[in-house]
Amino acid sequence: GAVVSQHPSRVICKSGTSVKIECRSLDFQATTMFWYRQFPKQSLMLMATSNEGSKATYEQGVEKDKFLINHASLTLSTLTVTSAHPEDSSFYICSAGGGKGTDTQYFGPGTRLTVL
Amino acid sequence: SQQGEEDPQALSIQEGENATMNCSYKTSINNLQWYRQNSGRGLVHLILIRSNEREKHSGRLRVTLDTSKKSSSLLITASRAADTASYFCAVLGGGFKTIFGAGTRLFVKA
Helix, strand or coil, X not given: CCCEEEECCEEEECCCCCEEEEEEECCCCCCEEEEEXXXXXXXXXXXXXXXXXXCCEECCXXXXXXXXXXXXXXXXEXXXXXXXXXXXXXXXEEEEECCCCCCCCEECCCEEEEEC | CCCCEEECCEEEEECCCCEEEEXXXXXXXXXXXXXXXXXXXXXXXXXXXXXXXXXXXXXXXXXXXXXXXXXXXXXXXXCCHHHCEEXXXXXXXXXXXXXXXXXXXXXXXX
């Protein structure tokens, strides 16, 4: 099956710094990628839809200036958490689609962000 | 709400028993998928059922879909301790967005 990678898998940062998380589709081109966040013992909440070559579409309640998304190529989307605060600590998961069947999403392994 | 409903929220059973989890959703869908997540780990895709299908099997997994009731169920037969995990249903709706249910935490006691 298709593979989606995320980097880093785990990051710890100080409050006020910015953190960039990469999501790559390794063996297919993804016209669309999605970013989710998951708090402990909760479900995945869709944050935004990242479209290659255009602006991301954010879900209601997600601050676009706080969570910057760049989908510069068909295999890479990045999520930057700007001026991170402890409440941004979460598990961030990306998924990619538009490759092998437009109704199939392939999920990355997730990135654990801890903001001190 | 972005999410569908899943019940039960938590389920504890003995090894060898069957586990049934239910999911309801609100929108029309193209397909419904079930995922498994071990604590602190990524998602593992279990099974996809399309909107024109009613039942699907994969190994010890059986999924049903009732689009008239906007609901689905996941049955795990002959459960094992290794099945302990959180299980999520997810629906693919408009804009190819995948929306997740709240999840069921399954604990299988050895």
